[in-house]
Amino acid sequence: MQFFIDTANLKEIKEAYDLGILDGVTTNPSLMAKEGISGKENILNHYKAICNLVDDKVSAEVIATDLEGILKEGKELAKIDDKIVVKVPMIKDGVKAIKKFSAEGIRTNCTLVFSPGQAILAAKAGASYVSPFIGRLDDIAQDGLELIAQMRLIYNNFNFETEILAASIRHTMHLIKCAEIGADVVTCPLSVITSLLKHPLTDSGLEKFLADHKKANG
């Protein structure tokens, strides 16, 4: 299972990378805006800075929504660094663009996926990754994890090579359930990754070990 961090914050990316468990990064226009990054040059430079921090797989999202625009923007993003994965929304022209990118060897992440039908289209078009948004489905009282399970079954049935990149992960149980179901990748905020470290029995156990060692050794 691969771990991606879902942020455009360089400090958080470095912290996750330094843990030694990071396989990639996902960003989106909202996350870039949150960091105060605006203007084409600044945005491209920020993606480059992210690429410099990690080994591979940095999702950079296009803003265009028409085929020509998506292709132009996606190629510009792909040129930044070999680590870039072009993130394309699940819309009609997005699917067409994914097919073309795939034929040209440009890796893609099909984003904003909320149904098994959309996931089938993304895989048929040749997306490298598909991003179902679990938390946003839960927000509207639909079961986000059920979508991951349906996608796993469908992709297995047909040996689709597209990787399931579970996104919009809000807490550790989302992540654990995705691991059980067999999502290929999870992308989540740093807080979810660091929460995995915590267990009260680890803390009390370590405290006791250290106290006993001190008693015995002075």
Ligand code: E4P
């Ligand atoms: C995925 O690539 C998205 O950036 C992200 O996971 C969206 O999560 P949110 O619903 O918490 O904004």
